[in-house]
Amino acid sequence: MPRRRRFLSIFSATLASTLVLNACGNAPDRGGLADGASSNSTAAAKLETRSITLGYVPILEAAALVAGVEQGFFAKHGLEVTLAKQASWPDASENVVIGSAGGGIDGGQWQLPMPHLITEGLITNGKKVPMYVLAQLSSQGNGIAVSNSLKEANLRVNLTPAAAIILGFPKTDGRKFRAAHTFANANQDLWIRYWLGAGGIDPDKDIELLTVPSTETLQGMRNGSMEAFSTGDPWPFRIVADNIGYIAALTAEIWPVHPEEFLAVRADWVDKHPQATIALLKGLIEAQQWADKPENKMALAQMLSSRAYFNTPVSVLEPALKAQYKLGADLKTSNDPKLGPLYWNSDRGVISYPYKSLNLWFLVESIRWKFHPGQLDTIAQAKALVDKVVREDLWRQAAIEVGVPAADIPSGSSRGKETFFDGIVFDPENPQAYLDSLKIKR
Numbered sequence: 001m002p003r004r005r006r007f008l009s010i011f012s013a014t015l016a017s018t019l020v021l022n023a024c025g026n027a028p029d030r031g032g033l034a035d036g037a038s039s040n041s042t043a044a045a046k047l048e049t050r051s052i053t054l055g056y057v058p059i060l061e062a063a064a065l066v067a068g069v070e071q072g073f074f075a076k077h078g079l080e081v082t083l084a085k086q087a088s089w090p091d092a093s094e095n096v097v098i099g100s101a102g103g104g105i106d107g108g109q110w111q112l113p114m115p116h117l118i119t120e121g122l123i124t125n126g127k128k129v130p131m132y133v134l135a136q137l138s139s140q141g142n143g144i145a146v147s148n149s150l151k152e153a154n155l156r157v158n159l160t161p162a163a164a165i166i167l168g169f170p171k172t173d174g175r176k177f178r179a180a181h182t183f184a185n186a187n188q189d190l191w192i193r194y195w196l197g198a199g200g201i202d203p204d205k206d207i208e209l210l211t212v213p214s215t216e217t218l219q220g221m222r223n224g225s226m227e228a229f230s231t232g233d234p235w236p237f238r239i240v241a242d243n244i245g246y247i248a249a250l251t252a253e254i255w256p257v258h259p260e261e262f263l264a265v266r267a268d269w270v271d272k273h274p275q276a277t278i279a280l281l282k283g284l285i286e287a288q289q290w291a292d293k294p295e296n297k298m299a300l301a302q303m304l305s306s307r308a309y310f311n312t313p314v315s316v317l318e319p320a321l322k323a324q325y326k327l328g329a330d331l332k333t334s335n336d337p338k339l340g341p342l343y344w345n346s347d348r349g350v351i352s353y354p355y356k357s358l359n360l361w362f363l364v365e366s367i368r369w370k371f372h373p374g375q376l377d378t379i380a381q382a383k384a385l386v387d388k389v390v391r392e393d394l395w396r397q398a399a400i401e402v403g404v405p406a407a408d409i410p411s412g413s414s415r416g417k418e419t420f421f422d423g424i425v426f427d428p429e430n431p432q433a434y435l436d437s438l439k440i441k442r
């Protein structure tokens with residue numbers, strides 16, 4: 001949709017320049033910065049380019065990118081970020097292969113391990129486009145929604161009590177239980193696979209697991225042709241608001257403070273524009289800090305709500321941002337901000353840092369399910385790919401320049417051991433032990 005993209009480009013670029021003033025005027029809680037808010041033109045003078053085009057998908061994972069443009073954080077560091085809405089994840093992949101020079105994008109928001117797979121040409125018809133993962137955009141804020149046809153079963157994060165119902169589908173319903181995600185072999189597919197596997201259900205054998213666009217899934221759940229859907233907010237919220245289904249599990253319940261979506265940019269763009277990359281990261285870090293503050297959630301909801309971005313009511317976005325969930329078939333109220341989308345802070349430290357250990361999990365999971373046989377089979381291959389793609393060094397430089405306290409900047413590549421709700425541990429020092437501990441795998 002080149003016309004749509006063009007419209008968005010103009011819209012965003014204009015906003016980026018007018019909002020510089022806004023950022024100068026308000027300058028809320030941004031002390032100790034290397035670049036003053038008024039030094040936009042000085043900042044720009046140092047950059048190899050003044051602009052970048054980033055793709056995004058209208059789910060809460062994109063919130064910090066939108067805040068970065070709308071609050072003038074990128075512009076403050078001399079960079080005009082154009083956000084181009086992507087109709088789907090395959091569209092985003094195609095557009096990054098084209099690049100902005102050809103009317104596509106330079107990078108943007110990705111589920112993992114898409115940047116790694118694009119680097120190896122595994123989801124781009126063999127076309128290898130090396131990419132760098134620069135930052136984590138968000139944690140949590142995703143969920144698994146289940147149709148109201150399974151209200152009585154009240155599926156929750158621990159599926160074991162309801163496994164017999166799911167496994168019995170062919171007998172009672174004449175077909176297997178159907179579940180969907182919006183893109184294969186990445187986050188949402190991995191979350192629902194983990195959930196099913198932990199409950200003793202083999203996602204490849206016991207059910208039908210499909211790739212379906214969000215809107216069609218909503219329809220499928222409404223007309224009874226689909227039971228479960230794994231996706232990012234605000235979709236699970238919509239399902240509850242429309243009384244089609246309920247939230248069975250938050251991804252925050254499956255794996256607290258799990259890595260969600262990431263910022264990744266074409267390696268050739270980053271290599272050619274190192275200072276502009278640092279400016280991009282500085283703006284993003286400030287935008288993530290801003291987006292995480294409770295007092296900014298309403299403003300963020302209003303920003304995302306606009307037709308130019310999500311085109312979704314504030315009444316759906318605001319509770320999603322504030323983690324005001326209704327969980328399970330009994331719609332139990334939950335108001336724990338620790339379960340909601342996180343952009344900057346957590347009890348596991350800074351969200352934004354692109355830990356290699358967290359990137360590695362996605363590739364280990366790819367090995368678990370044999371997503372790319374003959375191409376990605378070993379932990380050694382996975383580690384080599386992570387080393388090639390993840391640029392913790394650039395993040396660290398940007399964080400220092402933008403005044404992140406030294407104590408908040410991770411010193412190494414590992415966040416340490418990760419524990420899932422079912423007690424399974426992913427130790428990045430020993431991924432094989434993790435694979436060995438899983439009962440259901442290929």
Ligand code: CA
Nearest residue numbers: 061142187232
């Ligand atoms: Ca997601």
